[in-house]
Amino acid sequence: MIVKSVLIFDSGVGGLSVFQEVTKLMPEQHIIYAFDNAAFPYGELPDDVLVNRVCGMITALCAVHEISLVVIACNTASTLVLPPLRERLAVPVVGVVPAIKPAAAMSKSKKIGLLATPATVKRDYTQQLVRDFAPDCQVTMVGSTELVRMGEAKLRGVAVTTSVLESVLEPFIGQVDCVVLGCTHFPLLKPEIETVLGKTCVVVDSGLAIASRVACLLNEKGDLKASFEGKHPHWVFSSASVKDERALNQEMAKLGFSAITLAPIF
Numbered sequence: 001m002i003v004k005s006v007l008i009f010d011s012g013v014g015g016l017s018v019f020q021e022v023t024k025l026m027p028e029q030h031i032i033y034a035f036d037n038a039a040f041p042y043g044e045l046p047d048d049v050l051v052n053r054v055c056g057m058i059t060a061l062c063a064v065h066e067i068s069l070v071v072i073a074c075n076t077a078s079t080l081v082l083p084p085l086r087e088r089l090a091v092p093v094v095g096v097v098p099a100i101k102p103a104a105a106m107s108k109s110k111k112i113g114l115l116a117t118p119a120t121v122k123r124d125y126t127q128q129l130v131r132d133f134a135p136d137c138q139v140t141m142v143g144s145t146e147l148v149r150m151g152e153a154k155l156r157g158v159a160v161t162t163s164v165l166e167s168v169l170e171p172f173i174g175q176v177d178c179v180v181l182g183c184t185h186f187p188l189l190k191p192e193i194e195t196v197l198g199k200t201c202v203v204v205d206s207g208l209a210i211a212s213r214v215a216c217l218l219n220e221k222g223d224l225k226a227s228f229e230g231k232h233p234h235w236v237f238s239s240a241s242v243k244d245e246r247a248l249n250q251e252m253a254k255l256g257f258s259a260i261t262l263a264p265i266f
Helices: 016-025 047-064 075-088 100-106 118-122 124-133 146-155 162-169 186-197 207-221 246-254
Strands: 005-010 031-035 067-072 111-116 138-143 178-181 202-204 235-238
Touching (some): 016 031, 016 186, 047 067, 047 075, 067 075, 067 207, 075 118, 100 111, 100 178, 111 118, 111 124, 146 162, 146 186
Parallel strands (some): 005 031, 031 235, 111 138, 111 178, 178 202
16 A cells, blocks of 8 residues: 655644644654745745745655645645645645634634734735624734744744743733634644633634544545554655754654655755
8 A cells, every 4th residue: 555644834843733733633644744944934925935935845745755635734825825736736735724713603702812923914815714704803913923933942942931922912911812823833832822811811723623624635535544553753854954953853753753854856
């Protein structure tokens, strides 16, 4: 049997929050994780550059590996690349959508927050999600690239600066009863975010919903049982060298990954 992998893609390590949910649900599924660290952070890229980089890197990886499904584990990228990427690939592509709908449903005060990248906050796609699924809610949106970098740093062993986190989250504190983490980097900071926001505020993200969708699609394709059953490490690729990233490699190894290697040229 040809063993197929699920490819999870992000600009940095934020997509590992999605990886963790996928492997909880499907512990035997082999994963290839790829991140475009040469262009990080995506929230600061022009739209056309972002689309070209994502499509180029993913199609290059799919050309040399047996991929059954692709996950774009980046909210910023998902708002732009899904249509052009699906045109290029013959396998399913799953994107990340901010959990506006469940947040609106669970909010008692009908005052919710969206914490995302500045690019995701300003996208028409995000505004449409609010109009479609939270028309009866007051939605406070905060865009932060600083917290994206903080999530990256935490995975490399750097302590989270509480004062910075409090400053970013200040518009939510005491004002909303539910905050949506609209960037896959932010669940890496979830314990610290929950501490700052307090027990009266629920923090939600899309990780479990994405994992459930992946499992459903793999089952439909008959690829759900096509796994390495833990006999091989997961693989990880980056677009730029990580030779000085000993701390990151150590953390990736704890998650079951081989050493980070350069992605195919795209």
